[in-house]
Amino acid sequence: MNTADLGLPVDVPSTALFTDQYELTMLQAALKAGTAERRSVFEVFTRRLPEGRRYGVVAGTGRVLDAVENFRFDAGVLGFLRERQIVDEATLDWLAGYRFTGDVLGYPEGEVYFPGSPIMRVEGSFAECVLLETVILSILNHDSAIAAAASRMSSAAGSRPLIEMGARRTHELSAVAAARAAYVGGFTTTSDLAAGFRYGIPTVGTSAHAFTLLHDTERDAFRAQVDALGRGTTLLVDTYDVAEAVRTAVEVAGPELGAVRIDSGDLLLVAHRVRQQLDELGATDTKIVVTSDLDEYAIASLAAAPVDAYGVGTQLVTGSGHPTASMVYKLVARAESDDPRAPLVPVAKKSSGGKTSIGGRKWAARRLDEDGIAEAEVVGTGPVPAELAGRQLQVELVKGGEVLAREPLDVVRDRHIAARAGLPLSATQLSRGEPVLPTEYVQVPSGN
CATH class of the missing domain: 3.20.20.70 (Aldolase class I)
Structure with a gap:
């Protein structure tokens, strides 16, 4: 794909520098420690919606897929990293061959979301997944904030x-x-x-x-x-x-x-x-x-x-007072060793101050009431309850490094209109209030 399709200047050869330096220094340290190849699961979610908002809107997924596909460390990028001594030569050699070969699942673009919704799940080695954190969050936080404001304006x-x-x-x-x-x-x-x-x-x-x-x-x-x-x-x-x-x-x-x-x-x-x-x-x-x-x-x-x-x-372009969706990208599970067959162990940040997270690879489903209107966002680990199996929200976006889910923008737009219509009527109220759906957690204590 031409970089112009990404909204980039034509002289920018890749998206690899749309990242924070610590992604690369973590990579260097993990390579040296022998933990870089451990199978890992990262999830994108938000702990809360902007104050007073009733729902969020997933937007930017298509741009994320382009960015992942174009995440390449070419000669110019490697030269910059070498000149600035950002990482050592062993890490530069590893980066020279970087291609994302993992899997990405997520809510389809245009879908609505709520606090705790696992909007996107990135799986692969720690090394290949951690590098994508900044660019994924940059796109999803911006685009979802704008789409949420647009949705409220469209409803009005x-x-x-x-x-x-x-x-x-x-x-x-x-x-x-x-x-x-x-x-x-x-x-x-x-x-x-x-x-x-x-x-x-x-x-x-x-x-x-x-x-x-x-x-x-x-x-x-x-x-x-x-x-x-x-x-x-x-x-x-x-x-x-x-x-x-x-x-x-x-x-x-x-x-x-x-x-x-x-x-x-x-x-x-x-x-x-x-x-x-x-x-x-x-x-x-x-x-x-x-x-x-x-x-x-x-x-x-x-x-x-x-x-x-x-x-x-x-x-609109400032998110109507909320220019970011406050999404985060957190490691929620990792293998006990670099053996591909090693089981995954749930991990989570447990610090105070409202920044805790729940470990484990998660699924998400939307439970409906008897009238077919959404009544809860259900997020869980382990087996999906039979009654929710047909209501799962995540779809495959990337499999083995291959993009699966590019869609025409009109399809995405129509999906959002349908998703919003499936929410309780109070979702369209502009007055401040709590998320229109509660998030319910179903946890299985064993690893996944």
Whole structure:
């Protein structure tokens, strides 16, 4: 795969340096100690959802698969590590042949999750798995945070479409990932052409205030835009006086005008006035698009307004106040020796301060009530209870180093819509509350 498909600059040959130094120093120490090849199980999970959130959204899985596949230590990367004396020559020799040959299971992208959900499980030797920690967390934490915000906004918007337009409010590479995650969460289009190019997301965009200000009059600006883009274009009507702009827009484009965009003011009040004015001018099919620093609460407040679409930027690409999903990547089981047949022993951090974890390789299933609505997230070790066998959430993503689960983004988006619809109705409430599903643990004391 070309690195451009990953949202990387074309001169970056791999994802191997998207990592923290201590991953490599741990590797060096484990190689020297003879423990690097012990079979190990790492899991990605979060101990809690962002305050007040009812559910999380798994996003970025497809990008994780690309990153794992492109995790290679080529000559340039090895030269950098040697020059900085990050690790010794024996470790560099090991890294030169690095290819992930293990297995990855996880919740399919677009699925919802809750505290303790084993969102992703990475199995292989300690050496090959530990190197992937940082890049996996970097992708999942960012993309899942954006997708969760997008999902809340999508729920608040109902059937009205949402436009992702946050590229100018974040890092240029983050903007591409954010547009992808927003699409997973329910947005319909993006203004970011790189996202459209890399991921096939529909793109939209017409003009900004600068285009109106460029021309001698607002009428001249509207005429130029309609001449270039057709009567179905969207005209920005709040550069000067909104009422005058709407009148001019209809005079220039006729009742066939596609839409007007409002980017400032009391959006609820202005939208009602603009709708009335458009109808009086005969432009009854002209849509109203609103922007102006919207979040899910602002969108919900406009539910009764005659708005046809929303454009969201800053609040979306910053996770609407929660820019990370706080996921962690923890060793939960390891073999007693480097013998491939050695049994796995559950391990877990037991320190105080709210950072404890549960050892053992885990499965996850979602229990439904008699109406088919989810009522609990069940996480366990050992055998899966028969009544939950058909409700398991994890799927194979990578087997023996081979990627199995690449999917079209529309499939992922549809999965999220279905997963959200399967939650209790209170999941869509924007008021602060506890996770909509409790996480129940089923533990078997023996190793797994």
